[in-house]
Amino acid sequence: MLISHEWIESTGGSENVFRGLLELFPGADAACLWNNMPHTFDRPVSESWLARTPMRGRKAASLPLVPSAWRRMDVTRYDTVLASSHAFGHQLATHAVRRGKRGLAYVHTPARYLWAPEVEPRGDRASLRLAAAPLKALDRRLVDPRVRYAANSRYVRDRIRRSWGVDAEVIYPPVDIERIVSVERWGDVVSAEEAQHLSALPEKAFLLGASRLVSYKRLDRVIDLGNRLDMPVAIAGAGPGEAELRAHADSARVPVTFLGRVTDEMLYALYQRAALFVFLAVEDFGIMPVEAMAAGTPVLVNADGGASESMRAVGGGIPVHGSLSTPELAVAAAKAMSIEMAAVPKACRQFSRQAFGARVEHWVTRS
Structure with a gap:
């Protein structure tokens, strides 16, 4: 078996899925377009020819060459190819089935900047707008109904249907x-330093926002909600929007604590200590709200996107529809903070690594 991933430059949700797939199939080979984190995984990850060119790491510039890179990858030694795809990685599965192999694609999303630019800031770039029509036509031509597709949420399954015209298992x-x-x-x-930061936050009496600090994550609304509820706010994460977010916090009446990047242990401690985890980005799945609910803390999520699916499945929060106005958020937050959370962490096990493994093995091995 060959298991592939798009490009490896950071560790996030899609990379965690790639790692999970490698753990499930320890004898599989691994491949990607380029690998800038060579010691991240438990085995070598081979690279495409793009990795040996000036296009390495240049995601936007390399897009016209990506189909060729997948097409030129040698799959002759494998009976099965499993592609982890958040842009065009699914094309390797098509390449495989067109050569008589089994092809499967675990799809985090069709390329959002092409197929869902309304929820992807990069989709507004002039260069991508000009290239969108031919890239979408090419991407759809490289979808094949013989490939077995899986989607990381019902929300993404619906996007796959609209974009590619095929169905996927969730x-x-x-x-x-x-x-x-x-x-x-x-x-x-x-750590002792983390404990000091943690102790400065009032237990079960502050709002938590955590993500990369970019505008579409809507962390400014967490600060506004804290003002409305007269509750302190803690923000965990780093990113290019930090200065703008700090300027927004300067006008807040309540304390706003910026914690920067935090360890997993600190993040889990923040979940447990917070009164409410606020997650208003439109995401394809949304791992962090599930983590917060598993830690016993209710969540406030955007009704659009995949985060509301898991929240509804375990009953650990409230979805917010519409404009995300501060009064609307305040009403929803009060409802969320009144939820009885005793049974929620156990219900979150349906999203565990063990549950993922069982579903993937069934998907891959069934005839």
């Missing part, structure tokens, strides 16, 4: 539920 990505529920108080296992 397999939610792995969330480390087992680890989160294994520690009763994560605040007891963080």
Whole structure:
């Protein structure tokens, strides 16, 4: 078996799925377009010819060459190719089936900047707008009904149907539920410096926002909600929008604490200590709200996107529809903070790594 991933430059949700797939199939080979984190995985990850050109790492500039890179990847030695795809990686599965192999594609999303520019800031770039029509036509030609597709949420399954005209099985990505529920108080296992930051936050009396600090994550609304509810706000994460977000926080009446990048242990401790985790981005799945609910904390999520699916499945929060106005958020937040959370962490196990493994094995091995 060959398991592929788009490009490897950071560790996020799609990379965690790739790691999970490699763990499920320890004898499989691994491949990608280019690998800028060579020591991240438990085996070598071979690279495409693009990695040996000036296009390495240049995601937008390399897009016209990506179909050729997947097409030129040698699959003759494999009976099965499983592609992890958040842009055009699914094309390798098509390349495989057109050569008589089994092809499967785990789709985090069709390329959002082409197929869903309304929820992807990069889709507004002039160069991508000009290239969108031919790239979409090419991408759809490289979809094949003989490939077995899986989507990481019903939300993405619907996007696959609209974009590519094929159906997909829903397999939610792995969330480390087992680890989160294994520690009763994560605040007891963080570093001394982290414990100091944690103790400065009032237990079960502050709002938490956490993500990369970019505008579409809507962390400014977390600050506005804190003002409305007269509750302190903690923001975990880093990113290019930090200066703008700090300027927004300067006008807040309530304390706003910026924690920067945090360890997993600190993040889990923050979930446990917060009164509410606020996650208003439109995401394809949304791992962090599931983590927060597994830690026993209710969530406030955008009704659009995949995060509301998991929230509804376990009953650990409230979805917000419409404009995300501050009064609307305040009403929803009050409802969320009144939810009885005792049974929610156990219900989150349906999103665990173990559950992911069982569903993927069934998807891959059934005839």
